[in-house]
Amino acid sequence: MNMTIADARKTVNSLLPLVSGNEVEVVLVPPFTALYAVHDIIRGTKVKLGAQDVFWEESGAYTGEISPPMLVDAGCSYVIVGHSERRGYFGETNISVNRKVAASLKNNLCPILCIGETLQEKEEGKTLDILENGLLEGLKDLKADQLREIVIAYEPIWAIGTGKTATPEQANESHLFIRGWMKNSFDRETSELIRIIYGGSVTSENIDRLMAQPEIDGALIGGASLKADSFVKIVNYRIRKE
Numbered sequence: 001m002n003m004t005i006a007d008a009r010k011t012v013n014s015l016l017p018l019v020s021g022n023e024v025e026v027v028l029v030p031p032f033t034a035l036y037a038v039h040d041i042i043r044g045t046k047v048k049l050g051a052q053d054v055f056w057e058e059s060g061a062y063t064g065e066i067s068p069p070m071l072v073d074a075g076c077s078y079v080i081v082g083h084s085e086r087r088g089y090f091g092e093t094n095i096s097v098n099r100k101v102a103a104s105l106k107n108n109l110c111p112i113l114c115i116g117e118t119l120q121e122k123e124e125g126k127t128l129d130i131l132e133n134g135l136l137e138g139l140k141d142l143k144a145d146q147l148r149e150i151v152i153a154y155e156p157i158w159a160i161g162t163g164k165t166a167t168p169e170q171a172n173e174s175h176l177f178i179r180g181w182m183k184n185s186f187d188r189e190t191s192e193l194i195r196i197i198y199g200g201s202v203t204s205e206n207i208d209r210l211m212a213q214p215e216i217d218g219a220l221i222g223g224a225s226l227k228a229d230s231f232v233k234i235v236n237y238r239i240r241k242e
């Protein structure tokens with residue numbers, strides 16, 4: 001819940017020329033109110049648009065909700081589903097998340113499914129159980145070919161907005177578990193094709209070490225995406241190194 005339309009326009013106008021030539025796939029995920037304005041700016045570039053949430057019905061009497069076709073209409077090709085803030089503050093469960101994932105896929109929106117453990121769950125050694133449950137219930141009834149279209153975001157809840165990042169090795173271990181689960185539950189090809197990204201206090205300082213891990217395919221950036229210059233540094237981490 002950051003940025004007015006004017007803020008979003010200003011931020012995107014300043015970051016766009018600096019990231020659009022990069023081979024990294026960039027998806028901008030502003031609040032609903034700024035979606036169309038951002039779509040207008042990025043039109044014709046390789047940069048893509050996503051939303052922060054979606055409802056599973058296509059239309060009807062669901063006051064206040066936004067459907068997958070509405071997001072497509074606003075220019076989205078991605079949508080974040082099951083972010084821990086949606087789960088924590090708004091009562092979302094793996095069951096509702098599963099309906100959102102299925103509805104998004106049906107409408108050609110690529111869901112970015114967020115899963116991750118709380119600090120307490122981590123300390124109790126339950127991380128892998130939480131991940132397994134999130135995958136089992138969140139991806140229920142989906143087929144392997146549909147799974148290849150989705151992105152999984154491993155987001156340890158204790159690392160979101162806290163300045164505490166999982167160590168690159170810890171993150172890699174969870175990603176490895178997720179990929180292994182995909183292989184066992186579906187097939188090797190799906191597990192290799194699916195993109196697994198990390199989120200939780202990613203900055204321009206730690207992106208290199210995270211991306212150096214073999215199982216980390218990308219990053220979901222929260223706080224550090226609110227300023228064009230820090231976001232640009234993250235996207236261009238490889239170029240900066242050369």
Ligand code: PGA
Nearest residue numbers: 160161200201221222223
């Ligand atoms: P953060 O947020 O990068 O500020 O930790 C990540 C997120 O909101 O998913």
